[in-house]
Amino acid sequence: MKFDIMRDRLLDGLNDVMKAVSSKTTIPILTGIKIDVTDEGMRLTGSDADITIQTFIPVEENGEQLINISEPGSIVLQARMFNEIVRKLPTNDVEIEVSNGFQTHIRSGKSDFHLIGLDPTEYPLLPEIAMDRQFSIPADLLKAIIRETVFAVATSESRPVLTGVNWNIHEEELICVATDSHRLARRKTKLEQLPSDVSSVVIPGKSLNELNKILGESTEPVQIVITNQQVLFKDENVLFFSRLLEGNYPDTSRLIPEDFKTNITINGKSLLQAIDRASLLAREDRNNVVKFETLEGNVVEISSNSPEIGKVEEQIQVQSLEGESLKISFSAKYMMEALKAIDGQDVVIQFTGAMRPFILRSVHDDAILQLILPVRTY
Amino acid sequence: MKFDIMRDRLLDGLNDVMKAVSSKTTIPILTGIKIDVTDEGMRLTGSDADITIQTFIPVEENGEQLINISEPGSIVLQARMFNEIVRKLPTNDVEIEVSNGFQTHIRSGKSDFHLIGLDPTEYPLLPEIAMDRQFSIPADLLKAIIRETVFAVATSESRPVLTGVNWNIHEEELICVATDSHRLARRKTKLEQLPSDVSSVVIPGKSLNELNKILGESTEPVQIVITNQQVLFKDENVLFFSRLLEGNYPDTSRLIPEDFKTNITINGKSLLQAIDRASLLAREDRNNVVKFETLEGNVVEISSNSPEIGKVEEQIQVQSLEGESLKISFSAKYMMEALKAIDGQDVVIQFTGAMRPFILRSVHDDAILQLILPVRTY
Structure with a gap:
């Protein structure tokens, strides 16, 4: 096998397939990246047995020649080392040559790396998918x-x-x-x-x-x-x-409630930031639980309390608050992740009492639904 | 104590003094930051007993009022918590009030944090320096x-x-x-x-x-x-x-040699990159040693060898090469750090044989001198 390739494109390809390579694998050949060069171009394969990523670099793209192939072939090279070498090569032109079995030369400018490769026939085959x-x-x-x-x-x-x-x-x-x-x-x-x-x-x-x-x-x-x-x-x-x-x-x-006793419409970003602040103190107690309470006049209060450090309270004006008044506690982490998934829009939160799961959705559509189980503290 | 301060300026000050605060301190009061408010402004102090950093925020700067003081005073607040709270406050206006001993309120917008402070008289005094x-x-x-x-x-x-x-x-x-x-x-x-x-x-x-x-x-x-x-x-x-x-x-x-047998002038950046590449393979053997050899025609060769992985060789053209020919080995890490200190300029490297310390300096001046002991491999 012998070919020249543009370093930048090789790096892009390596960047993708490296995501599948794990240093913890128990299968030695999977610490390597498989390189297959045919007349059409270069295929790189990385795998950790659960995930396999394969990328293809064509000989020519948009009229620009990316690879110059002297002799097709295959080799497996140690993934981390090969990736670091390519990243540090001095010029954008890389020559890769395999000779005498699996002896591999990587040349660029006046640098000449010689790596001991692995047998490509030992690399697992990809699943066949119609x-x-x-x-x-x-x-x-x-x-x-x-x-x-x-x-x-x-x-x-x-x-x-x-x-x-x-x-x-x-x-x-x-x-x-x-x-x-x-x-x-x-x-x-x-x-x-x-x-x-x-x-x-x-x-x-x-x-x-x-x-x-x-x-x-x-x-x-x-x-x-x-x-x-x-x-x-x-x-x-x-x-x-x-x-x-x-x-x-x-x-x-069946877990998702359909009847609700308290419905609140609130700005998701304001609520996210208030929960983030309250969680500063909630974290100290390790359970990271914040309290949420409806007050008079379309206001909710977010609070948390860490006896040795202090406490925090914050009130937020809501767009609407219908139904029963409510005191409920939940994980600040779960609430913040749910609000981030809905992504800063106004959200509707629907409760069925302090001990029952509650749901969040965007005011705009029902595509995303987030459900959280409360924590008993009251 | 009671005052209002602009959040951005408080954060800048905290950012400096936090660098002195260690979470590993055995002196409990040093997990805190000391705040002293006088009619002139606010002083923040952080310390890990070895390093102490103090920063001052004046009441007024360039005609802009930064602090509005209602009542001067002092308090020590848990450093990491105080810093995170200030970072996440909702508005740029922060009110800090200490009452009932060391009970501290930090208010901004509709957020109200209540922290339990520490006695400022327990905080170590700064050394007196004339x-x-x-x-x-x-x-x-x-x-x-x-x-x-x-x-x-x-x-x-x-x-x-x-x-x-x-x-x-x-x-x-x-x-x-x-x-x-x-x-x-x-x-x-x-x-x-x-x-x-x-x-x-x-x-x-x-x-x-x-x-x-x-x-x-x-x-x-x-x-x-x-x-x-x-x-x-x-x-x-x-x-x-x-x-x-x-x-x-x-x-x-007395360690710094004054008579030399081989003098080389070389581009520091080219040498640094070549050593960086050679160290990729040298690292695998854990000793991180690369070889440096003078060749004919104003050329030096950098190489390293890791029997199980492979080897690398690279030749560099030098500006001048005077004196005896040389084969020497040294730590890639030490060489790279020395070249970085000289900062990409052309460097002069002066050797007194393969077993003796060698020195590096810039071609431009003698302000910086770097000395490295070689490693015996030949």
Whole structure:
């Protein structure tokens, strides 16, 4: 194998596939990045067995030659070292040559690196996924869907299926739900050409977080293919594979209350900042619980109290306050994350008493629903 | 005590004094920041017993009122909590009121924080330093002097005096020296009105690093007063006190060679980048040693070798190469830090054989001298 490539493009590609490489892997070959060079271009593959990312750099793009291939071939190079070497090379022209088995030279300017590569035939093959039942979501919408749900997955492995986001396809709608059993985030999205033969899968939260880092804020479509054990996200240059979580995701629809006793409309940003301030003192007690109380005259009070340090109180004018008066306590962290997912708009908060779960949504639409279980303190 | 202050100015002041506050202190009152309000303004003090930083915010500045004082007084507030509260207050107008002993209210907009303060009379007094024997250095020059020397102090406490930088006053010249016994950095600066009664003190490296963060890149003079146990740096608004290290600093002048066998003039930036690349492989072996060899035709070769990973070689054209040919090995880290201190200029490197210390200086002047002990590998 021997070829020349533009360093900047190689770095961009490495930047994507490095996100799948873990230093903690127990499979030695997966500490490496696989390079495949054909007459069409260069393919880079990185994997931690759960996530696999593949990116392709064509020989030519928009009339500009990116790669000059003398001899096609494949090699696996130690990922972290290869990435750092490419990052520090002195010129934008990189020559990579494999000879005598897996001996690899990386040359640029007057630098000559010699790395001992690994056998590319030992690298695991990608799952075969038929592309015939795909649907697509614009990249920016997909990023929003991830951002609005993935924070609510469980971090503990005690119920592994809760560490993922449940993607449910139901009558032209994609319904994404995440819960750690203390709070829940749900996002409904109307889409066209959804597959009818898949109804419910669970995608690991970690995979969605990595995917979110790779996707750009563009409206370009991301093709999605769901099989029994894998999901594939595909944009112009990157293939992102993730395994799915096994096990039945709980039916969460029954948890969401439908009758309410107190309805409040409030500016989400003001509430977020007040909770953030109150949590300064709440954090000291480690439980991070703040109190929320309705007062006369369309006012709510946020407060918290840490006996050894002090306390804080803050009143906020609300747009509307209907129904029973209320005193309730909840996790400042959960509330702030829910408000951030709704993203600074005016929000409606609907309560069914101090001991029952309450829900938040935007005043503008029902696409996003956030549910939080209160904490007993009164 | 009761006063109103502009939040931005309070934050600036806190930002400075927080650098002296350590969460690891064994003296409980030093987890706090002392606030003293007089008719002239507000003084903030933070300390970890080694370093003390004091900043002053005047009632009025350039015709703008910064503080409105209703009642002078003093209080100590838990530093981290107070700083975070002020950072998150909703408006730029902050009211601070102390009543009933040390009960402190911090109000802004509709937020009302209530903190339990500490007794200000328990806060340690500042050392008394007579300001009559001061000299001054422009802030940007002082920052350069710190940056060019402090990195070379010892990090191990086995010889505590080496964890500081030796400031020596000798015939209108300030000579600053740091060494960890494997390498040495020396900076000479001609100054006027140096005190004649102090000749040599050792300032802790940690103090100089913190001072460097506080000083701005301006040409404003920083007043310096050195006593037997303390040094004070003073600019317009900030007083920075540091204790001095006890013990005799070794006489390093005899370590610096004066006769050389090989003299090389080379572009500092090219050499730095080549060493950086070579250290990628050198690091894997944990010793981080690179090899440096003179070749024919005004060329030097930088190389390193890590048997399990690979090797790297790079040739650099030098401006001049005089004297004996040379093969030498040294720590990539020490070499890179020395070259960074000389700051990208052309450098002269002077060797006295592969086993003897070598020195680096700028081609332009002798103000900065860096010395490195080689490592035996050949």
